[in-house]
Amino acid sequence: xxxTDLTIAQARDLLAKGELSxxxxxxAHIDAMExxxxxxxxxxxxxxxxxxxxxxxxARRARGEGNGLLEGIPVAIKDLFxxxxxxxTAGSHILDGFHPVYESTVTANMWRQGAxxxxxxNLDEFAMGSxxxxxxxxxxxxPWKARGDHRARVPGGSSGGSAAAVAGRLALGATGTDTGGSxxxxxAFTGTVGIKPTYGRCSRWGIVxxxxxxxxxxxxxxxxxxxxxxxxxxxxxxxxxxxSADVAVPDFEADLDKGVKGMTIGIPKEYRSEAMAGEIEALxxxxxxxxxxxxxxxxxxxxxxxxYALPAYxxxxxxxxSSNLSRYDGVKYGLRVEADDLLSMYEKTRAAGFSKExxxxxxxxxxxxxxxxxxxxxxxxQKVRTRIAEDFRDAFGHVDAILxxxxxxxxxxxxxxPSDPVAMYLNDIFTVPVNLAGLxxxxxxxxxxxxxxxxxxxxxxxxxxEATVLRVGRAIEHxxxxxxxxxxx
Amino acid sequence: xSFDKTTVARISRLARIATTxxxxxxxxxxxxxxxxxxEQLDEVDVAGVAPMTSVVEMNxxxxxxxxxxxxxxxxxxxxxxxxAHGFFVVPKVVE
Numbered sequence: 001x002x003x004t005d006l007t008i009a010q011a012r013d014l015l016a017k018g019e020l021s022x023x024x025x026x027x028a029h030i031d032a033m034e035x036x037x038x039x040x041x042x043x044x045x046x047x048x049x050x051x052x053x054x055x056x057x058x059a060r061r062a063r064g065e066g067n068g069l070l071e072g073i074p075v076a077i078k079d080l081f082x083x084x085x086x087x088x089t090a091g092s093h094i095l096d097g098f099h100p101v102y103e104s105t106v107t108a109n110m111w112r113q114g115a116x117x118x119x120x121x122n123l124d125e126f127a128m129g130s131x132x133x134x135x136x137x138x139x140x141x142x143p144w145k146a147r148g149d150h151r152a153r154v155p156g157g158s159s160g161g162s163a164a165a166v167a168g169r170l171a172l173g174a175t176g177t178d179t180g181g182s183x184x185x186x187x188a189f190t191g192t193v194g195i196k197p198t199y200g201r202c203s204r205w206g207i208v209x210x211x212x213x214x215x216x217x218x219x220x221x222x223x224x225x226x227x228x229x230x231x232x233x234x235x236x237x238x239x240x241x242x243x244s245a246d247v248a249v250p251d252f253e254a255d256l257d258k259g260v261k262g263m264t265i266g267i268p269k270e271y272r273s274e275a276m277a278g279e280i281e282a283l284x285x286x287x288x289x290x291x292x293x294x295x296x297x298x299x300x301x302x303x304x305x306x307x308y309a310l311p312a313y314x315x316x317x318x319x320x321x322s323s324n325l326s327r328y329d330g331v332k333y334g335l336r337v338e339a340d341d342l343l344s345m346y347e348k349t350r351a352a353g354f355s356k357e358x359x360x361x362x363x364x365x366x367x368x369x370x371x372x373x374x375x376x377x378x379x380x381x382q383k384v385r386t387r388i389a390e391d392f393r394d395a396f397g398h399v400d401a402i403l404x405x406x407x408x409x410x411x412x413x414x415x416x417x418p419s420d421p422v423a424m425y426l427n428d429i430f431t432v433p434v435n436l437a438g439l440x441x442x443x444x445x446x447x448x449x450x451x452x453x454x455x456x457x458x459x460x461x462x463x464x465x466e467a468t469v470l471r472v473g474r475a476i477e478h479x480x481x482x483x484x485x486x487x488x489x
Numbered sequence: 490x491s492f493d494k495t496t497v498a499r500i501s502r503l504a505r506i507a508t509t510x511x512x513x514x515x516x517x518x519x520x521x522x523x524x525x526x527x528e529q530l531d532e533v534d535v536a537g538v539a540p541m542t543s544v545v546e547m548n549x550x551x552x553x554x555x556x557x558x559x560x561x562x563x564x565x566x567x568x569x570x571x572x573a574h575g576f577f578v579v580p581k582v583v584e
Contacts, residue, residue, distance in 0.1 A: 101564040199544040213544050242549055311527040331577050333568035342580050347507035359506055366504040382540030384533050422526050438544035463545050
């Protein structure tokens with residue numbers, strides 16, 4: 001078996017038994033990265049660092065140390081996490097040449113647990129997108145193709161490079177971030193597992209900020225067990241992020257196989273619409289049947305404000321982005337376009353450094369926060385957000401988890417993206433409400449579309465109850481037996 | 490509400506992003522479309538509803554008011570496009 005085909009759990013066990021070295025594992029991945037560059041999954045490959053880290057890991061193990069959760073495991077890091085001394089671009093021209101002088105808390109946690117960095121993965125610019133088409137470094141490509149159609153498919157976004165790397169066997173796991181679906185949608189598009197934990201579960205310190213009240217980091221892997229292992233290594237309280245939650249991080253793997261017997265799982269009726277594709281509806285019903293067969297009680301629930309989640313999100317997220325992205329001014333780091341006066345220098349630098357989609361969002365955000373409009377837009381959206389969170393709170397009074405589709409469709413062709421911004425935003429219709437309410441949500445591969453592309457189901461849980469989300473996800477994974485892989489990878 | 494070129498010019502100045510008249514024309518249409526779409530929020534009854542200020546229920550922690558970091562000008566300037574004598578360099582702002 002090629003070491004790149006292992007899951008994290010399998011690799012961990014082989015490493016522990018001494019039947020595999022981290023060096024062998026890393027070398028196999030470096031080879032795979034070299035032969036699969038057409039996926040454009042990585043913006044920066046760091047093979048030398050990976051080999052050095054693998055050597056250190058093997059040496060620790062030989063000394064009888066090295067009992068970290070990810071000891072010797074090669075992973076990819078979304079290029080939104082600051083990594084000390086390694087180029088960090090956020091997929092943007094404006095961060096040209098930026099080499100952080102510090103390490104993000106999440107990646108530092110992973111290195112402390114023995115993980116090995118293979119490189120930094122591609123993403124939509126500043127994590128704003130659902131296709132990876134807005135990256136300054138070119139689009140990442142989905143390893144999956146539709147049957148009888150050789151056109152490249154998008155891997156989803158914004159964590160598209162991480163999804164492509166994991167699905168294409170170019171990393172055992174990868175970090176992602178999710179502001180409105182940026183872990184779950186690409187996971188669904190690539191047949192991988194992705195979990196956005198509860199807001200506050202992972203520190204945001206050192207992650208390039210998009211929308212601070214929505215951003216969360218999480219793992220992207222090829223199995224639910226791997227997601228449980230990796231999440232535990234990433235999570236934990238951090239004094240450097242005031243919104244990081246001071247709650248214990250459980251061993252998410254411990255209860256993974258305990259099943260769903262006796263659980264009550266909600267099916268929100270507002271997620272069903274006339275427009276829903278037949279195969280998405282069928283997948284959702286199949287998922288519900290699988291859980292019922294395993295002893296869960298499925299009940300219909302109501303989340304009445306669901307339809308307002310996307311419009312509220314497209315006020316809150318751009319507003320916060322316009323503030324966060326004001327730091328890119330041509331003075332402190334990255335690109336500068338010279339001009340005679342300071343104001344022109346700012347304006348020209350930002351005009352050249354940001355792409356269309358980022359400018360669009362900064363301008364919307366600036367508008368909704370500008371004098372006279374704050375109450376009508378931002379404040380109103382934050383009130384609607386309270387309503388959305390209340391809907392979930394009411395539902396979780398009588399259910400343990402919620403099951404929905406992850407995306408309204410399978411991956412679309414890279415040369416035929418949705419025609420206008422709002423149509424593109426609709427990709428996140430099932431995922432955005434979860435970010436607005438700060439809850440954990442996971443996408444698990446559950447089947448194939450009529451065209452042979454992967455489709456995912458989403459499990460939503462109570463705040464800080466990722467353990468239940470993972471358990472339900474494991475039950476779906478078990479029933480689905482999803483073992484198809486992209487041809488040639 | 491119509492979203493015109495003048496409004497785009499005003500907010501792009503506020504956002505410190507230079508835009509050409511052609512871009513302003515395109516953006517007026519795109520941003521106007523997005524704003525028209527978000528106006529459906531007016532259907533929601535939010536009377537007496539508090540705006541969300543904390544995503545998950547938690548109290549912000551207080552910490553000791555002590556200096557824990559800093560004093561490293563070299564690291565801070567390391568990525569600057571232009572710096573000199575321990576300072577960022579920008580175009581002249583005072584005549």
